[in-house]
Amino acid sequence: MFPSRFDLVVAQTVGEAVEARADAGEGGRFLAGGQSLIPMMKMRVAFPDTLIDINRIAGLDAIERDNGHLHVGALVRHADVVASGVTFGAIASAAPWVADPLVRNRGTMCGSVAHCDPEGDWNSVLLATGADVVAHGPNGERAIPIADFIDGAFTSTLGEDELVVGLRIPVPSGRSGGAYLKLERKVGDYATVAVAFHLELDDSGAISGAGLALTSVNPINNKVGDAEALLVGQQPSAELFAEAAELAAAAAEPRDDVRGTAAWKRQVVRTYTKRGLAAAAQQAEGS
């Protein structure tokens, strides 16, 4: 298989890339790791007439902490996130479970986020931790909160002439913990069910911040706001987490498919939520 014909623009700077994208209009797409886009093009599900390759742009490959944020550049591969010593909580937990080792060597975190695959892992993680997507367009940069960035399945609110140049993820200043629990049939498969967790604790040990989001059991990555609201202000306990698990299970809208029945997937959400919150709390208490 091979893609339909396209023109390739190899951009050397962000400015060049954005200009080429604006010129290309509706038929243009950016190419970073290509681990989702190239298979889609080979299957002729996607058939852009212009690809703008951003892989040669210098300075987009850094993952670093600065001013209370974790910054992830557009060319940071999943494998770089796995290997990085500056990640935390749910991000560190999720990275090894994205795709498979070879795809992780090539695919980028920002590319996954921008792709908005409703069964993608990273958008749930970022909904749990909070994050801004940094977009560069003809008028400069703007930061888009992740919840506003995700517009639907394979759809974001990114402008046609905007490039995702990075992610800005707040690093908790106090005690915090996180986890990403993913059930998959085999390495590289989409999640059957996955849940992202993020907890922050105040000096008294009470939960001061909570994030919880579901993958693969809703039409898009689903941030469970009522479970988060329930957790905040409470002391961590098995009873509290069981209550949150009921809210998460109720928020899931799984369907029967080859990966399992809806009822079973809902039960996995319930079990994972109890386990994941306990793991996040334990990590936070030890931090």
Added chain:
Amino acid sequence: MEITVTINGSDHASDVEPRTLLVDHIRRTVGLTGTHVGCDTTSCGACTVLMDGKPVKACTVLAAQADGAEVTTVEGLKTADGLHPIQSAFTDDHGLQCGFCTPGMMLVGASLISENPDPSEDDVRWAISGNLCRCTGYMNIVKAIQTAAARVAESSNGS
């Protein structure tokens, strides 16, 4: 478009269509058919090559993206002294049955050993988790990679 890819140490300059996939470029333009096409959908890893030292699925990389890169295919594993330790270990430990996944398995194994000289069974299984063996001959693939690691460690200690 004009590209130059260094494959197994030799520069190959060619004029390719942008949509040419790296695996097709290696097999058809350069003529190295050790890199296989299996699923062609980024799942099986039969098309694995090392690109700037890291294993990637060559069915999911454009040849144009490899312009200026160093690519190693299975043909590039052999050394002036003969087979690469991973190749002799696959031979000795019967690390292959039909042989279709073998180039990818050996490249992933060679890459793993270069980063982790003493991989555990878990390390090996994790490393090859993006490569499928339809003969299900994983036991001996894992064993062969560990044998190769031990031999490399032994020879570097001895020298």
